[in-house]
Amino acid sequence: MDSFIATGLIGISLGSQYTLLALGFTLIFGILGVVNFAHGGFYVMGGYVAYYCNVILGLPYPVAVMLAMLSMAALGWLFESLILERVIEDHQATLMVTMGFYLVMATAILMIFGAESPQFPFPVTGVWRLGGIYFPYANMIVLGACLAAIVFVYWLVYRTNIGRGMRAMSEDLPVASALGMRTKALFPFAFALATGLAGGTGALVTPILALAPHVGDSVLAFSFLTVILGGLGSVTGATCAAFIVGLIEAYAAVYLGGSKGALTLFALVLIILVVRPQGLLGREVRRS
Amino acid sequence: MTMRLGRFMCGTLLASAAFGGAVSACELKIGVPAVLSGPAAQWGIALRGATEFAAKEAMEEKRLVINGVACTISVKTIDSKYSAEGAASAASAFAAEGIKVIVGPVGSPEVTGMKPVATRNRMVAMVNSFAKNSIGPEWPTVFHIGPGPSGWAAPIIDAGLQRFKFKTAAIVAPNDQGGTDIASVNADIFKQRGVSVTEEYYQRGTTNFAPIVTRIMSSNAEALDLASSPAGDAGIIVKQMRQAGFTGPIFRLGGPGTDEIARVAGGLDILKDFLWYEPVYMDDKMRALEQKYEKLMGSARPENSDFFRWTFAARMMIKAVQIAGTVDNAEKISAAMRTLPVEDEHIGKGYWIGQKFFGINQEMSYPFAIGVIQGGVKQPFIRADAVSEK
Structure with missing residues (x-):
């Protein structure tokens, strides 16, 4: 029973991290119609910015996380408005441009910091224990921060005028533009929000796992998987799917083993997509 | 005159080609x-x-x-x-x-x-x-x-058994040939010494090992072998195992990389009791x-x-x-x-x-050498003789 509860905690913890990544990914697709292959790169770079600020410059960890978020948001804003905006109408071009930007980021990290993992410890150590159940304080803090960020994104998307504007553009871009929504400001804003979330997640998660130039690859894969499962462009779908993926990954790995667990996760996602090709909460027809 | 000049130039060209050819060869x-x-x-x-x-x-x-x-x-x-x-x-x-x-x-x-x-x-x-x-x-x-480990895992396991008491061990490795071949060799050597073994495999590319750690903890293993898990992965596994409350010795019966494992895990204190294969003394x-x-x-x-x-x-x-x-x-x-x-x-x-x-x-x-960290402190390397088939 203890391991069942401990596994649930792991699943929720994984789910909250996947949610933050998937929310950014799905926001970009929902509003801009762009599949952002550079998403993993913003995650890794956020981790390295936090590492640089915290370990090299000696800034407090929370400040480092904020700087990582802001710098990734700024980079995202610049990337969208200077590069992506020029090809936004061409779906294939956006795929190539985001993929290319990911390679540029990964190579830049490799050249600046090297291929080996730096030591980037989480400032809080210790583990909460209750019988056989355990939960590291670091994971608890990261879970809390992730949940707070999820609440913030929901508030922004569903309770503010900016959010309403973004949702309107996601629903029907020509009509939203005709009604006065400023795509020149809202597109880069949505992109910056998403990349800021990815950078913040990287800054929070890499100290409890590991920081290395390659860790964005699996992040991209899981974000894509989660968003497809939830329904491309659906914020609530991405959130539900992220927790489902996290829990399945945890329970399958614990009770079936590492290899079969990964297989089970992908098999279940495959079955769900066969039954509901549009994803859990996605619409049947969508524009890009 | 023109013919002589032509012959001279041809000769020079041939000579340079031959000389150049010898150098580039x-x-x-x-x-x-x-x-x-x-x-x-x-x-x-x-x-x-x-x-x-x-x-x-x-x-x-x-x-x-x-x-x-x-x-x-x-x-x-x-x-x-x-x-x-x-x-x-x-x-x-x-x-x-x-x-x-x-x-x-x-x-x-x-x-x-x-x-x-x-x-x-x-x-x-x-x-x-x-x-x-x-x-x-x-x-x-x-x-x-x-x-590979067939040559040097035995003396390292023996060094571990001399220092720490354990009768069960878990081996964790990637689920491809780079992991399974090594883990199975290590498992045989542990078994020959009366240590019962469970093998755990993971998909290469995994970044969060918490579920696998929970599984290993449930098996009540008293020692852990990271086998040939890459150093980056091994560091996360060690960190999460120690967070889960694992106190036993950890073996690294695969390639070297202890420095990087320690960096990712959070330092020698986290490695605590750790033995590994060091290619040279x-x-x-x-x-x-x-x-x-x-x-x-x-x-x-x-x-x-x-x-x-x-x-x-x-x-x-x-x-x-x-x-x-x-x-x-x-x-x-x-x-x-x-x-x-x-x-x-x-x-x-x-x-x-x-x-x-x-x-x-x-x-x-x-x-080669056997590296030992005991109680979070690096010990002097133990020199081991070259393995011979004679």
Whole structure:
């Protein structure tokens, strides 16, 4: 029973991290119609910015996380408005441009910091224990921060005028533009929000796992998987799917083993997509 | 007059072509398929650094002289990505450039992918890999840099049993040939010593090992072996195992990389009780080699101690080329290699082995060391003799 509860905690913890990544990914697709292959790169770079600020410059960890978020948001804003905006109408071009930007980021990290993992410890150590159940304080803090960020994104998307504007553009871009929504400001804003979330997640998660130039690859894969499962462009779908993926990954790995667990996760996602090709909460027809 | 001038110019051209041809004929090109990205990058960096060093050393000291001409040695490195397809495509690229001498790659999947391409293109290779079929009679021009866990896991487990009490162990490794071959060999050696073993495998690319850690904790293992898990992965596993409350000794019966494991895990305190295979015993000769590298290359040697093994391997390859008197005939270089004693000016003397395990006597064996961290404190290395089949 203890391991069942401990596994649930792991699943929720994984789910909250996947949610933050998937929310950014799905926001970009929902509003801009762009599949952002550079998403993993913003995650890794956020981790390295936090590492640089915290370990090299000696800034407090929370400040480092904020700087990582802001710098990734700024980079995202610049990337969208200077590069992506020029090809936004061409779906294939956006795929190539985001993929290319990911390679540029990964190579830049490799050249600046090297291929080996730096030591980037989480400032809080210790583990909460209750019988056989355990939960590291670091994971608890990261879970809390992730949940707070999820609440913030929901508030922004569903309770503010900016959010309403973004949702309107996601629903029907020509009509939203005709009604006065400023795509020149809202597109880069949505992109910056998403990349800021990815950078913040990287800054929070890499100290409890590991920081290395390659860790964005699996992040991209899981974000894509989660968003497809939830329904491309659906914020609530991405959130539900992220927790489902996290829990399945945890329970399958614990009770079936590492290899079969990964297989089970992908098999279940495959079955769900066969039954509901549009994803859990996605619409049947969508524009890009 | 015009005819004489024409003849003179033709003669000059022919002479320069002949002279130039003789010089360019003595360029040894070494292909290095090395993993330079991903969690195993530290191993590839050591391989690349060692080969570049051995090449520069040989040129500076004129160690490679064929037909009275000091040869130039160039090193071409391609990222083999710790995958069979990465190494196979690297070997194909080398073949396209006419490179016949290969040093590397590091991992079992890479070696498995490269061997057929190397054999088809008549290349001579000095490979690593702890796989059960790293070398064999079907690949006569492939040599092995040193024994895998079948050669050195037993003394390390014995050193662990002397220091710590455990009757059960869990082995965790990636679920491909680079993991399963090593884990199964280690498991057999643990069992021979009365330790019951469970094997846990994970998908390469996993970044959060918490579920696998929960599974291992449920098995009540008293010791853990990280086998050949890349250093980056191994560091996360150690960190999460200790967070989960695991207090037993941890073995690293795979490739070296303790420094990176400690960095990722959070320091020596987290490793606490840790034993690993160290490819060489650090003594004054080794330190002299480190200094030589620093002087020649202008920077500290690559961190991973596989650097020493690859230096030895690259030097042996250059020696074999020297004896063979050819830079591009794999069969002649292989034949020359078999006549060489396993001996290095810094690492010491060893043996050719491999007949019993692989069916071919093409594995180098030389003294190694056992690394021990006890209570979070690094202990002096324990020197171990070269494994012999005699």
